[in-house]
Amino acid sequence: MAHELRHMLRDDDINHEEQRQILKLAEKFRADRFYSRPFEGPQAVAVLFDKPSTRTRSSFSIGVAELGGYPLVIDKSSSQLGRGEPVADTARVLTRMAYGIVWRTFGQDRVEEMAKYATCPVVNALTDQFHPCQVLADLQTIAMHRGGVDALPGQTIAYLGDAANNMANSYLLGGAVAGMNVRVAGPEGYLPDPKIVADAERIAAENGGSILVTTDPKEAVADADCVFTDTWVSMGEEAEYAIRSKPFWNYQVNAELMSYAKPDALFQHCLPAYRGKEVTSEVIDGPQSVVWDEAENRLHAQKALLTWLVAWQREDLSLLGELA
Secondary structure: OOOOOOOEOOHHHOOHHHHHHHHHHHHHHHHOOOOOOOOOOOOEEEEEEOOOOOHHHHHHHHHHHHOOOEEEEEEHHHOOHHHOOOHHHHHHHHOOOOOOEEEEOOOHHHHHHHHHHOOOOEEEEEOOOOOHHHHHHHHHHHHHHOOOHHHOOOOEEEEEOOOOOHHHHHHHHHHHHOOOEEEEEOOOOOOOOHHHHHHHHHHHHHHOOEEEEEOOHHHHHOOOOEEEEOOOOOOOOHHHHHHHOHHHHHHOEOHHHHOOOOOOOEEEEOOOOOEOOOEOHHHHOOOOEOHHHHHHHHHHHHHHHHHHHHHHHHOOHHHOOOOO
């Protein structure tokens, strides 16, 4: 392994085999929470939040601690970064103290700027454009229920709803890296950036997968192995729910729409979920839902990602253990 500083800023920052290694490692962490402890010391990992969080805060804070490290959690309201300090200056300071930087923020340009000046791995814990840590957890969840990581290529996943958001972008790229058949459905005006679709199509072709973007929800879920959705209204837009939600009602994941997928199709949602809106209670609380496995897997997948990144940086494959 050549020494190189690696970051996870978007889902295609890793290739198919690297994603496979991370997911295999995530399986190890699920079986043994203390499988590897690369931040023993404790070494600090800075975990920055510009947006509210439950799952990301919990999974990274607990995860860094279980990796032997100290999670330095910094909220926007209590940091100079939140008061306008340049990202580059923050990066220069943190990387003299921390062994990793995790950031949940707004524009993708912010994490890219952080990575430009950082001398330790930087992880995108969510931006307006991508949510790669969530997709790693989602892929791990499918692997749990479908015969392991090596069973992911060729699986068909369908995402419904706001197809112009960060989750749609990450499913396109992350699913393409995995060699899956990725279908994304949303109304006109809420479809993915053509540049991201083009990237996903190129990557899917390399890995034996395919990409479909459509406005027809039934076309998207037909014979799908897993169905995903997300809230129709992003953080900060709640006051506009009545207006914002109107184009999406045909994309609600309900029993009828699930009936077009495979009989044993899984249902996932990155949460928080709004029952009776993007998904019905019958589906999210039903037997096909694996959302609680999915939420737990944020912990394991992120520990695997952090471990993989520092193993790469330190040229220390022993941190990964045996990954068959």
